[in-house]
Structures are given as structure tokens and as C-alpha cells.
Amino acid sequence: MSEKHLQTGDVLPPYSGKLRLFAMRFCPYAERTVLVMNAKNLQYETVFVNLDHKPEWLSNFSPKGTVPALEYEEGKAIFDSNIINVYLDEKYPEVPLQSSDPLRRAEDKIIVELFAGAQSAFYTAAYNPSALQPNSVETYHKGLEALQLKLKERGTKFLHADTPGLVDFTLFPFLERFEALPLVGKPEFELSKTKYELLVNYLEAMKQVPAIKAYYLDPQTHAKFIESRNKGDANYNMLDTSAVCCMRPRKKKE
Template sequence: MSEKHLQTGDALPTYPGKLRLFAMRFCPYAERSVLVLNAKKLPYELVFINLDHKPEWIFKYSPKGTVPALEYEEGKAIFDSNIINVYLDEKYPDISLQSADPLRRAQDKMLVENFASAQSAYYTAAFNSQALQPSNVENYHKGLELLQKEIETRGTKFLNGDEPGLVDYTLWPFLERFEALPLLGKSEFAFDKDKYAALIAYMNVMKSAPAVQAYRLAPETHAKFTESRAKGDPDYNMLDSSDTVCCMRPRKKKE
């Protein structure tokens, strides 16, 4: 098993004859698509990319060199996690991750949109702390409060219902990373156990979802990568254990 990130000068691995996702191991947007692939139990290969020294061929699949990008046929790809995930859910409908109700689908999209301010505050706190303002902390907690209110209003195990769905897998990667902020000295971003009881309970059940268990990382691991990136030398290969790009299927959690 390898989590090596390919970089400038590295050859493109041979096409595996199945879905192939170009990603970065610590990217929350790429994780969204990994979770959807896992949840839908689709066979796929995962190829990690060094985003600071990108291999030349990644631009064939993603014009801006961003991840994730999904190669759905040899040499043909789509990019952007939202586009990829809706495509996967519609292309492979056996395990549906979206509500059949158009209104609920719209509500899910609005929830994700409203949570964007918390995501933006996270990036400032994690990677640009010198620019951190009280308004960032305020926006972060507003986002958490809105999410918790929605969790309480829906009254279901997951936002999608009895099983996690696209809305859950879209929000989760950031919640996973939020837990690393106090470890980076950002105590103002911690989850207060009393204030966020419902949100914390939701996060705990998300951690038990098989698709999440197969890929999530511990807060300490996210903190370690964040520190390396904030210093200008991101340690992309901190989890690598061999020289072979892995064929990814749902697997045991890495800590």
C-alpha cells in the first residue's frame, strides 16, 4: 500500500481499466470524491498528486491542475468534487446518495453553501494565521451553529437520513480537519462539548460510517501535515510506505 504523491517528471501509471481518481491525500475536496466512491462500492484506482510540483500529465485531466479529477474512460476525465460526485451518483444509481425529493436536494445544497464561511475560516486559521481576525472565528462558529441546528431539525442519524448521503460526505472532510485546529494552538476553534453536543454526536456517527472509516485520518495527522504546509514545505508523502501507487478500495482507518 502506497500513498506516494507523483510529481514533475514522474510517469503516468498505466490505465487500470476502471475508474481512476487523481487526488491529494490531505485535500478535503478530493476526500469528498473518495468517500462517494467508497460509499457506492465502486472499484477504482487512486493516484495522488504533489500539488506544488505537479506532473505534467495532470493538466490533461484537470486544466488547472486541481484535484480531484476523475478519469471515467481512458484519457477522458471530469474535475471538481461537486461535478464528480453528482455524476457518480447518477451514473451508478444502485446505491443512491441523494434524496428523491427535489426540495430536500435543494436544502442540502443550501446547507453546504451556508457552511462555506466556516470552511474559509478554517483555511485562514490553518494556513494564514497572521491574517486571522475575530470575524473569522465568528463566521466559523456561525457555520457550526447553522449545521447543528439543521442536525437537530432533521432529527435523523445522518443529514441524509438513516444512512449517510452526498450532503454528509460533502461536509465531513472539513469537520474531520476542524478537530486539528486546537492541536495547532487555535483553541478558539475548539468544539465546546455543551454548546455543540448534537454536532459532536453527529460527527461520532459519521466516524463509524464504513466509507469514512476507510479513509479518514486522526486530528494529529492532519495537524502534522498542516504544520508542514504552513512552513512552506508540505510533507505530502508522510504516510507513504512503498514505491507503488495504490489501487484504493475501502480499507482500515489510518491513524
């Protein structure tokens, strides 16, 4: 799979008949859907797009110009990770990722909602540090503490059960990125094992899940992307080995 991000002026690849996901490789929301599709062993293709210089055809699949967007039939798509993932879980029930209990499903949604403050604090710390408020670090750690408490209460390996489910795949992409914050000069956001032993163990267990292992990026890679974006030139294609291998040295000017 090429990880080149298509941009303004690039042609939309032909539709193959498979599910097709429009994504950005460093987007946690798009990663949510990738993990769900991997967990369900679905056959799909991914088209990565440059969100700073969006292809003209992206709006045909995502009216807001956001990712992820899922093309489920040629020319027909839905967007927003939460909408897509519930659709996939209902459309392809062979590997169920939600509880059959309506109350448990509601509780999972509450866990995600209560974690939103930590996600917001991450974005500010990573991409707009000058806008950090005095309570941002507190909000971040309150979100982590609440999540660790919920793991303790449930007493299972993952939030869903002894196998990960939709709630786990919804939260993990942000936890993956949280580990990059100390590497970009934000040590106060560290996920310390001394303080978060249960949560860190959960995070390490999630990294071993095949659906995640196939897509996971380490903290150093996330830090490089964050730094490139903050310099005003986000390096969307840093993982595209096809671009590297095909580069030829330029001829010296006479």
C-alpha cells in the first residue's frame, strides 16, 4: 500500500469494487476506522489525502472535507469515524465489536465522551502550545485518571472485554499519540507508568493486537510529524517509501 497523500490536482484512482477509505496517515480519527476494518478482517483500499492541499474530488465523499470518509459503493460515501464505525459493526456483524447490552453500549459512549477533554488538551499541547491554559494539563490528567479507573472497575484485559472492541479502537489512536508529547517538549503530559501502571499496561496490550500492530506508529514518528506540521510544512509523505525509492538525483547545472 502506497502511503503517498494525494493533493490538489491529483486524479482520483479508479474504483476497484472494494470498500474504499479516504484517510490521512497521521489522523487519529481516520485510524479509528482503519482499526475497526482491520479487526473485522474486511477487504478495503485506502486513499490518503493531503488535508492542507485537498484533492478537488474529496468533497464528493466528505462534504466537510474531513477524513475519514468511506466509499461503500462507487460514488456513494459516509463520513465521520463514529458514524462509519457503527455502520461497519452493524453491516458486518461476523466480528461484533459492541456489546449486545444497550446499557453497556451507552456506558462505552460515556467513556469516550469523558475522554474528549484529554484529546482536546493533546491537540493544543501538540499543535498550538501557546494557547495552553493553566488547567489544560489538569484536564488531560483527569481524563487519563478516569480511563484508568474504568479499566480497574471493569477488570477485563480491554475495556470491551478480554478482546478489544469499538470503545478500545476509538480511544487507542489518541493514546498512541499521547506518548509523543514528551518528545516535543511537553514532559508534563507524560504517561508515567508510576502513576498510570494499569493504563500503560493496557496500552502495551493494545499494541500487540493484530488490527493495531499493522497500522501502529511509534512516538518518535508521531513527534516528527508534529514538528513538521508546526514548522508550517507538514510532512504527510514521510512514510511513503515508494516516493523515496523512485527519486533520482538531479543533474548538476552546467
